Amino acid sequence: MPKRDPGHMNSQRERIILAAIACIARKGVEGTSMADIWKEAGLSAGALYVHFKNKEDLVTQCLRFELAPDRAPPATWDELKQRMLDFDARPGLDATIVTRARIHLRAACINPGELHDIMRGFLNGQIVDLTGWIQRLVREGIIALRMDAGQTAAAICAHVDGMLWMALATDRPLDQYLPEISAGLDQLITRP
Structure with missing residues (x-):
């Protein structure tokens, strides 16, 4: 599998975090699913899981981003x-x-x-x-x-x-x- 450009990976990670923040703003933490986030980001489920283990990991990173x-x-x-x-x-x-x-x-x-x-x-x-x-x-x-x-x-x-x-x-x-x-x-x- 070819190595991804670190700049692309960082950009994709931030895109996912921004999508998650937008979903959380609309639905709250509990009401937001990983499917909501990958649809909002315009990415596949696999792309999310390259960057984040699970929803809790992603929410934790959203909190760190916000703070x-x-x-x-x-x-x-x-x-x-x-x-x-x-x-x-x-x-x-x-x-x-x-x-x-x-x-x-x-x-x-x-x-x-x-x-x-x-x-x-x-x-x-x-x-x-x-x-x-x-x-x-x-x-x-x-x-x-x-x-x-x-x-x-x-x-x-x-x-x-x-x-x-x-x-x-x-x-x-x-x-x-x-x-x-x-x-x-x-x-x-x-x-x-």
Whole structure:
């Protein structure tokens, strides 16, 4: 059997992950089948199994893809807020698909298991990163806090995810919620 070009294989793998994310956004994790994913990707079942052992493996990789690490630390409060509200950061997926998949994937992480462990590690890391960024903004005199930096970081995560859920649950376009999310984040700080 001829060897496949690594670039082609990586491209095909990402295509499968993007297809899985789109399916999860529509049907949830439990409602999505491998057949749904290979049809969405326009590939054969065999192509999926070259890259992923089973659905759990693929869902795990979707979660890792969705939780990919951010760029360099933000220099300002407005930059930090923009990063928290940047739902179009994934090429090939619109903001609504990314948000629906995000909510479904996070809900699937509630039960103990590999997905839960991945999410716990991500959330703990996100809180640590946000706390450090917030502390730096305070030290530089850019913002002042209404509560400690760790509590502020946790409140940021809870506020953003909660408002995203509200947007989806009430069928309001995400872009209508972005100013409200931003205004809510501003309530967590004061500007000296």
